[in-house]
Amino acid sequence: MPPRGALCLSSSRPQTRFQCGAPSPARQRDVRRRLPSRPAAPAQPASRRRSLPPQLAALNRTCLSTTELVVRAAVEDDPRHLRHAAMTDPATAAALPVERIWELCDEMEASYDATTVRHLGNLGVGAGWSCWEIGAGGGSIARWLAGRAGHVLATDVDPRLLTGLPASAEAVRHDVRAEPLPDRTFDLIHARLVLIHFPERDELVAKLAGALAPGGWLVLEEIEPRGQTVLTAPDAASAAVFGSVQGRILDVLERAGSDVEWAGRLPEVLAGARLHEVGSARVTTRWQGGGPEIRLLAANSVELAEQLTADGVLPEELALFRRVLADPRFTVSS
């Protein structure tokens, strides 16, 4: 039996990219190497060594708290502590992508998971199925699959948040673009908000179809953010600034290699991948200003602020864009 089919789910929900602003270990080493060596401090009497001024003790405490959270994440195998650590670290808290990494992961998973599990459930994922979750992120879908299927391979190029999975799921660091595919076949391969960013996305779909077991399913979920329509706005200026800034954000993503209209072409791409059945579904909801989904748009505008400014978006336009997104009178299709 040939691989049975492919399902493409698209939504006009926007993409948010998470970025950790904390220096990598290699960069931290560089920073340390550049520090001038300090002359040894003169020996202090024991009484002075004990009296660390309270403001310095407080500074010390902030660093220690972050380190303690990271250690706790490792000991308890709980990714939430890592997210907390990124948010409370004094250096990273100044930059929103890091400050909000935990909240953003939660928001994205919460806003997409209901649709995803409904469709995966309809396919009949169950005992004995071998599943591959690509670009698994925080692992919410891998966890859901693990509760139903026989075995789940959850891969991500950055698997730091993929902890705390049940025994039937395996978290592996894997770059789906650059590395060979796993040496086995799957009853289900699922990727959500991953392939849209890769220039070689069409070729990858064909390769993934080849990794399906007979009767297996390939399920890809992507976004169509150019289709978003303003439904209500406090005034005409708010609607206009939404259209112009959101359009520029999508331009920046496209220049970086994303194809924000790919979801619309997915049925055709899947049909070309020698699959037996191809289906597609489009999901549209209504987002309200200040709600969890719409906050992802505001985060995009902060994360990409430098490129947007270089593209001629004025600081006052960005500020108004974020104010509009926080206003409950503003609603937009997803």
Ligand SMILES: C[S@@+](CC[C@H](N)C(=O)[O-])C[C@H]1O[C@@H](n2cnc3c(N)ncnc32)[C@H](O)[C@@H]1O
């Ligand atoms: C927008 S997030 C989506 C996460 C998850 N699929 C979800 O919907 O909640 C994109 C994920 O793809 C991962 N990713 C990016 N490039 C990748 C690559 N080349 N191979 C595997 N994973 C990749 C990122 O690390 C990130 O976790």
